[in-house]
Amino acid sequence: xxxxPNSFRNQPDDRGHFGDYGGRYVAETLMPLVLDLEREYxxxxxxxxxxxxxxDLLEHYVGRPSPLYFAERLTEALGGAQVWFKRDELNHTxxxxxxxxxxxxxxAMRMGKTRIIAETGAGQHGVATATVCARFGLPCVIYMGATxxxxxxxxxxxMKLLGAEVVPVTSGAATLKDAMNEGMRDWVANVHDTFYIIxxxxxxxxxxxxxxxxxxxxxxxxxxxxxxxxxxxxxxxVACIGGGSNALGLFHPFxxxxxxxxxxxxAAGHGLDKEHAASLLGGSPGVLHGNKTYLLQDEDGxxxxxxxxxxxxxYPGIGPEHAWLKDTGRVEYTAVTDxxxxxxxxxxxxxxxxxxxxxxxxxIAAVAKRAKDMDRDAIILANLCGRGDKDIFTVAExxxxxx
Amino acid sequence: xxxxxxMTASNRLSSTFGKPHPALIxxxxxxxxxxxxxxxxxxxxxxxxxxxxxxxxxxMADGPAIxxxxxxxxxxxxxxxxxxxIASAFRTRHPDTPLVLMGYANPMVRRGADWFxxxxxxxxxxxxxxxxxxxxxxxxxxxxxxxAGVAPIRLATPTxxxxxxxxVLEGSGGFLYYVSVAGITGLQQAAQGSIAEAVARxxxxxxxxxxxxxxxxxxxxxxxxxxxxxxxxxxxALVELVGKHGKDAPRHLRELTESLAKAVHxxxxxxx
Numbered sequence: 150x151x152x153x154p155n156s157f158r159n160q161p162d163d164r165g166h167f168g169d170y171g172g173r174y175v176a177e178t179l180m181p182l183v184l185d186l187e188r189e190y191x192x193x194x195x196x197x198x199x200x201x202x203x204x205d206l207l208e209h210y211v212g213r214p215s216p217l218y219f220a221e222r223l224t225e226a227l228g229g230a231q232v233w234f235k236r237d238e239l240n241h242t243x244x245x246x247x248x249x250x251x252x253x254x255x256x257a258m259r260m261g262k263t264r265i266i267a268e269t270g271a272g273q274h275g276v277a278t279a280t281v282c283a284r285f286g287l288p289c290v291i292y293m294g295a296t297x298x299x300x301x302x303x304x305x306x307x308m309k310l311l312g313a314e315v316v317p318v319t320s321g322a323a324t325l326k327d328a329m330n331e332g333m334r335d336w337v338a339n340v341h342d343t344f345y346i347i348x349x350x351x352x353x354x355x356x357x358x359x360x361x362x363x364x365x366x367x368x369x370x371x372x373x374x375x376x377x378x379x380x381x382x383x384x385x386x387v388a389c390i391g392g393g394s395n396a397l398g399l400f401h402p403f404x405x406x407x408x409x410x411x412x413x414x415x416a417a418g419h420g421l422d423k424e425h426a427a428s429l430l431g432g433s434p435g436v437l438h439g440n441k442t443y444l445l446q447d448e449d450g451x452x453x454x455x456x457x458x459x460x461x462x463x464y465p466g467i468g469p470e471h472a473w474l475k476d477t478g479r480v481e482y483t484a485v486t487d488x489x490x491x492x493x494x495x496x497x498x499x500x501x502x503x504x505x506x507x508x509x510x511x512x513i514a515a516v517a518k519r520a521k522d523m524d525r526d527a528i529i530l531a532n533l534c535g536r537g538d539k540d541i542f543t544v545a546e547x548x549x550x551x552x
Numbered sequence: 553x554x555x556x557x558x559m560t561a562s563n564r565l566s567s568t569f570g571k572p573h574p575a576l577i578x579x580x581x582x583x584x585x586x587x588x589x590x591x592x593x594x595x596x597x598x599x600x601x602x603x604x605x606x607x608x609x610x611x612m613a614d615g616p617a618i619x620x621x622x623x624x625x626x627x628x629x630x631x632x633x634x635x636x637x638i639a640s641a642f643r644t645r646h647p648d649t650p651l652v653l654m655g656y657a658n659p660m661v662r663r664g665a666d667w668f669x670x671x672x673x674x675x676x677x678x679x680x681x682x683x684x685x686x687x688x689x690x691x692x693x694x695x696x697x698x699x700a701g702v703a704p705i706r707l708a709t710p711t712x713x714x715x716x717x718x719x720v721l722e723g724s725g726g727f728l729y730y731v732s733v734a735g736i737t738g739l740q741q742a743a744q745g746s747i748a749e750a751v752a753r754x755x756x757x758x759x760x761x762x763x764x765x766x767x768x769x770x771x772x773x774x775x776x777x778x779x780x781x782x783x784x785x786x787x788x789a790l791v792e793l794v795g796k797h798g799k800d801a802p803r804h805l806r807e808l809t810e811s812l813a814k815a816v817h818x819x820x821x822x823x824x
Contacts (some may be wrong), residue, residue, distance in 0.1 A: 164688065174657055174684045174692075176613050178709040178734050181716060320619050326610060333612045338735035340711055436657040436684065436692070437610060449632045450662030452609040 157404035157479050160470060165354020168476060170469035173353040175439045178337045187355045189260050194362075199255060206251050207366060210284065211241045213248075215367075217374035217530075222500040230523035232516055233383065234533040235371045235399060238505065244535035245367060245395045246277035250346055252363035254281040257344035264339065265289045267346045268332040270297055270325035270391075271460030272304025273506075273535060274348030279313035281346075289313040292331040294324040297460060304539060322454055325464050329438055349392025350468035353439030357468050364398025371530060372402050383530040385519065386411045389511040390482070391426070391462035393471045395534035400480060410481065413471060414515040416457035417484035426455030427484040428467040429475050442469040458487035458543065459507035461535070489514040491547055494537065506535030507543065564650040564678050565703060565726045568600050569761040573817040574778040575600035577763055578809060579654065579787030581607055581621035583630030585794045585801055587638050588645075593802035594790070595646055597809025598817065602642065603681070603785065606635050606655030613683045615738035617788040620795055632659055636675045643676030652679035652705060652726065657692065660685075665693045669700035679703035679726035687719045694723055703727075708754055710734050710746070717757050727761040727783060728754055732768075738788025741767040748780045775815030784816050 153159070160167045165187075173183055193199040207213040216236045224232045237245040257265060265287050269275030275291040282289035291308055295317040298305055308315050321327035336345045350360040375383055386403060388396035390413045403409045418425035425431055428443040435444040437452060445453040445465035455465045474480040485493070490507055493514030497505050505513060512531045520529055537544070545552045568575055578599040580590055584607070591602055607625035611618060635653070642651055653672065660668050660682055672680060680702055685692050687706065697704045703726030711734055712720055721728070730750060732742035747764055754762045764777045765785025774784045793804045 172692075173686060173688050175686060176683050176709075177686055177707040177720065178711050178731065180686045180688065181711045181713060320616070321609065321623070330610050330612045334615075334736045337613065338733075338740075340734055436661060438612075439684070441692075444658070446658065446662070448662070450608075450659035451626060452658070 157474070157477070158401065160473060161354060161358055165358070167357070167470045167473035170434070170441050170472040171354055171357055172441050173439065174436045174441065175353045176337060178340060179353070182340050183353050185260065189256060190355050190359055193256055193259060199259070202255060203252055207248065211247050211251065212239065213366065214370040214374070215239050217371055217378060220501050223497065224520070226496070226500050227517055227520040229520035229525065230384070230527035230529045231525070232520055233375070233528060233530045235367055235530065236533055237367055237395065238509070238533045238536035242277045242280050243538065244273045244277065244506065245364060245398060245532070246274045246348060247280065248366055248398070249348070249360050249363040249394060250277040250281045252359070253344070253346045254285055254287070257287070257346070258285065260344065262342060262344035263287065264343045265346055266292065266332055266335050266343055267348060268292045268325065268328040269348065270294070270328070270463055271539065272297070272301040272308065273461060273539065275313070275315070276304055276307050276311070278346050278348070279308040279311035282313065283311045290335065291315050292318050292328040292335070294328045295319045296323045297325065297328070301460065301539070324454060326452065333438070348394070350394040350397050350470060351392045351438060351440055351442065351466060357440065357470055360394050361397045361401055361470060364394050365401050367395065367398035367532060368400060368402035371399060375530060379528065381528070382406055382409050383528040384408070384410060384523070385527070385529045387414065387512045387516050387519070387529060387531040389414045389462065389508045389534065390467060390471060391416070391464050391508065392466070393468040395532050397468060397470055399532045404479060411479070412515060412519070413480055413482045414511045415482060415484040416459060416462035416490070416511055417486040418456040418458070420486055421484055424456035425484065426457040426463050426465070428465060429471060429482045430484050432465070434472065437466050440469045442472045443467050443475070458490060458547065459511065461506070461508040462511065483515055485511040485514040491544065493517060494544060503533070504537035505533055506537045507540045508535055509533050564648060565601070568650050569727060569782055571600070574781060574819055575763065575783035576774070576809070576813045576816040577601040577603055577765070577783050577785040578790055579603040579605060579785060580790055580794065581605040581618060581625050582635045582638050583607055583625035583628055584621045584791070585798060588641060589802045590794060590805055591642055592645065593806040594809050595649055597806040598813025599809055601650045601652065601783065603652050603654050603787070604635070604639060606632070606653055606659055608656040608659055611656065613736055615736040615788060617738045617792045617795070621791045624795065632662070636671050639675040639677050650678045651676065652681060653677050654681040655683070657682055657684045661692055665696040668693070669696035669702055672697070672702045673700040677702060679705045681705045681707065681729060683707070687722065690723055698723065698725070705729055707731050710750065717754070721758050721760070724760065727763050728758060729785065730754060730762055730764045730781070731766045732764050733766050735766065737766055739767060741769070741773060744776050747777055751780045771811040771815035774812050775819050778816040778819035786812055
């Protein structure tokens with residue numbers, strides 16, 4: 150089979166570059182390991198037994214395929230295009246994160262690694278990692294910014310129940326990026342036995358490609374489900390973007406469907422002219438955490454703190470494939486503020502009886518804006534990548550409610 | 553421009569490593585305390601090469617001491633322009649002492665690799681150590697540094713196997729920096745036996761001088777390593793003195809540097 154040179158689905162190149170982005174910007178200590186990981190990933194891709202085990206766990210442990218759901222009352226309320234949701238919030242552990250964790254822990258075991266580390270912001274990736282570690286009996290250390298540990302007590306307790314050691318990170322600004330720094334420091338000191346399960350489609354090659362591939366189950370299912378239910382493809386895909394793994398998981402299988410438009414929604418926080426976490430719309434290219442991509446940074450290349458009401462979007466970088474998709478124009482990117490996301494959150498609660506996480510609430514807010522201006526027979530498919538149980542305290546506080 | 557034709561980047565480093573004794577390489581973070589006074593104290597104490605750290609918000613390869621120094625420096629408002637001003641002024645005061653910049657990719661490539669290489673050349677910087685640009689990503693900075701006559705100094709580690717080593721050496725200059733432990737700066741110390749073995753392996757593969765760093769804190773350790781290596785790098789122990797003593801740091805830095813230099817310079821060099 151020859152590769153179509155015009156395909157948007159054949160990135161990255163053999164050095165892990167998505168156009169000018171991506172790559173392997175890591176310390177020499179990690180470089181041999183990253184190369185090993187790539188070799189092992191290629192071997193796993195060619196091994197039917199690996200895929201069979203991955204698929205089996207997704208079906209019977211995670212609960213896939215997740216439903217494709219027509220949001221009838223939301224559609225009526227918006228008065229425009231039909232709105233459909235891919236229900237990845239119904240997965241075990243309540244978000245899309247588990248898809249990737251299953252894939253990576255199987256790879257870790259193939260490589261003979263006996264200890265797992267991960268970083269987490271809000272705690273969703275930490276919980277998903279702790280979950281698969283419990284499932285396969287591997288010890289697990291989760292790095293989490295000290296401020297997030299204080300804010301996300303329920304998820305910290307969940308991780309501990311699952312047997313993980315949660316290490317509060319006090320270095321730097323004590324947030325997600327510092328947790329990632331600390332994860333890299335642990336990894337570099339324990340390369341011989343440790344596997345780092347990165348939670349989003351970022352980091353050194355092959356992580357961005359590998360995480361995208363594991364998450365692509367979202368788009369592969371959704372594409373088949375949509376064709377089966379409506380006989381056609383959607384007109385517009387919408388997903389929120391922090392590091393960007395849920396969006397890539399939905400978008401990637403559709404990238405060569407020229408008539409399907411795509412919209413990635415970043416977190417505009419208090420506004421793009423104020424504190425935000427929109428690396429693509431409000432940042433510029435640079436190098437951090439193993440890859441070249443868009444970053445929030447100052448003129449000297451010092452990294453800025455991201456801000457979003459959603460801790461899962463609160464990261465000053467983005468996966469390198471999104472950087473490339475932005476520059477090529479294949480995917481459109483927009484941003485939604487904290488307040489708009491809160492409205493999207495409440496809108497979905499009231500119209501559909503679904504409490505979404507604050508992350509996809511950004512996607513819902515963007516859907517609400519777009520649907521109105523589209524024909525009634527047009528179809529929007531948005532990824533509902535997480536459920537909102539974890540966010541009720543944040544939302545209550547913002548709404549001035551004491552619980 | 554550095555207008556001293558007698559001393560260019562490449563020959564400052566090569567003449568230093570050409571001396572009959574091993575080199576003491578001292579690290580400080582730029583903009584942490586009175587850097588000019590602190591660097592002068594290192595030179596006065598006997599440092600052969602200065603490694604000047606460019607502060608970064610996310611120093612992923614550094615342990616607590618240098619992380620704290622990065623934050624102190626950035627907190628004091630250090631900019632890239634100020635780092636080059638420190639380097640430039642150092643070059644004027646110490647025309648013959650090699651100065652290498654050490655840091656992370658993003659601040660180095662922010663305004664373009666050409667700009668950075670040009671600034672290095674103008675400031676009289678002899679070499680650049682970039683933690684997170686491995687040979688696989690050399691295009692990001694290597695060609696520009698080499699074109700400007702600034703040595704891209706590569707790192708080799710305990711995980712750099714024989715298969716990889718030629719790639720690490722290709723295009724590298726100045727000296728080879730052997731990171732003696734798989735880990736971050738300032739914490740563990742590698743066993744002397746493993747260092748001797750590694751340095752011998754590296755020296756068999758390259759004519760570049762080999763310096764050893766990470767976890768070297770005391771004159772005794774430095775002296776032991778100097779018996780087998782061409783250079784010894786000390787960082788965290790010095791940076792801690794800056795954090796602890798502030799304005800009084802130069803006196804303490806000089807004292808420690810003197811004892812390190814004595815140990816390093818008196819070690820019998822295994823090879824030249």
